[in-house]
Amino acid sequence: MTPLTQADVHNVAFSKPPIGKRGYNEDEVDQFLDMVEDTIAALTEQNESLRQQLEQAGSGQPVAAGKVDTDAVRREVAAEYERKLAEANRRVEQAASEAADARREAAEAKKALEQKAQAKPAAAAASTPTNTTDTTMKAARVLEMANQMAEQLSADAEREAKTLVADAQATAKQTVDEANAQASRVKNQANEESTKILADAKQTAQSQLADAKQRSETMVSEAEAKAQKTVADANDRAEKTVAQANTEASQTIQQANDKANALQADAERKHTETMATVQKQQAALEARIAELRTFEREYRTRMRAFLEDKLQELSGDQMDPKK
Numbered sequence: 001m002t003p004l005t006q007a008d009v010h011n012v013a014f015s016k017p018p019i020g021k022r023g024y025n026e027d028e029v030d031q032f033l034d035m036v037e038d039t040i041a042a043l044t045e046q047n048e049s050l051r052q053q054l055e056q057a058g059s060g061q062p063v064a065a066g067k068v069d070t071d072a073v074r075r076e077v078a079a080e081y082e083r084k085l086a087e088a089n090r091r092v093e094q095a096a097s098e099a100a101d102a103r104r105e106a107a108e109a110k111k112a113l114e115q116k117a118q119a120k121p122a123a124a125a126a127s128t129p130t131n132t133t134d135t136t137m138k139a140a141r142v143l144e145m146a147n148q149m150a151e152q153l154s155a156d157a158e159r160e161a162k163t164l165v166a167d168a169q170a171t172a173k174q175t176v177d178e179a180n181a182q183a184s185r186v187k188n189q190a191n192e193e194s195t196k197i198l199a200d201a202k203q204t205a206q207s208q209l210a211d212a213k214q215r216s217e218t219m220v221s222e223a224e225a226k227a228q229k230t231v232a233d234a235n236d237r238a239e240k241t242v243a244q245a246n247t248e249a250s251q252t253i254q255q256a257n258d259k260a261n262a263l264q265a266d267a268e269r270k271h272t273e274t275m276a277t278v279q280k281q282q283a284a285l286e287a288r289i290a291e292l293r294t295f296e297r298e299y300r301t302r303m304r305a306f307l308e309d310k311l312q313e314l315s316g317d318q319m320d321p322k323k
Contacts (some may be wrong), residue, residue, distance in 0.1 A: 019160070029230075033227075036223045036227075039219065040216065040220060043215065043216040043219070044216070046212055047209060047213060047216070049210045050208050050212065051209060054206065076258065080171075084171055159317050190216060233318075
């Protein structure tokens with residue numbers, strides 16, 4: 001059944017019962033009272049649901065929207081640390097490779113110098129001992145420079161690798177610290193929002209509960225007032241209908257009596273007139289019958305006299321032979 005609204009209660013109208021019954025249509029009134037009962041039950045159930053929500057909100061249950069995914073933050077920080085550490089290791093390996101290449105080039109240069117020195121003819125060595133000594137010294141200096149360059153490249157690579165590792169560790173620590181601080185801020189903010197949401201939920205629930213209770217009381221009061229007004233109007237209309245019906249019945253009975261009296265008087269008048277006419281016609285017929293009887297007697301007398309005369313004439317003729 002559709003819930004009853006305030007407009008439905010205000011605009012309800014019942015049809016009139018058949019003539020002879022008082023009040024409104026009983027089926028419509030019962031149906032309206034059922035709708036009022038269902039609406040009050042629905043409002044009561046809604047109030048109970050809001051009360052339960054308010055109790056649950058007051059019990060301190062965690063709010064789902066306020067949870068902080070710290071594991072995701074830690075995973076993101078760890079991934080950033082691994083990426084920077086891999087970059088540092090790659091650069092260390094690159095520096096070590098460059099140092100190894102420098103050592104290899106120095107060794108190759110040293111070997112080439114030794115082979116070149118061994119391949120020189122003995123004559124040249126005997127004629128110019130000073131040049132051989134200079135060449136050997138130059139080769140030693142080149143070898144020393146190559147070794148120094150290789151050691152410097154290796155030291156630079158190790159130093160850069162240590163610097164990169166230290167920077168990566170410092171960056172990772174800073175990132176972790178910032179993530180922890182951000183997680184703490186987010187957690188505190190979530191707690192504040194959760195507390196605010198809980199307070200707002202309590203206030204909203206209390207406001208809705210008060211509004212629902214007020215609406216329920218208002219609708220019940222309006223329904224009772226409407227029902228009382230409807231009953232009073234029904235009684236008033238019923239009394240007016242009964243009085244009007246009695247008046248109409250009296251008028252109808254009086255009109256029927258007047259019409260019956262008029263019909264009876266007219267019938268008596270017509271009967272009198274008819275009887276007078278019949279009597280007049282009867283007198284005329286009786287006079288006519290008397291005339292006819294008189295005529296019959298006279299006719300018979302004349303006929304008899306005529307016949308007797310004729311018989312006498314016939315008798316006289318028979319007696320007189322001259323004729």
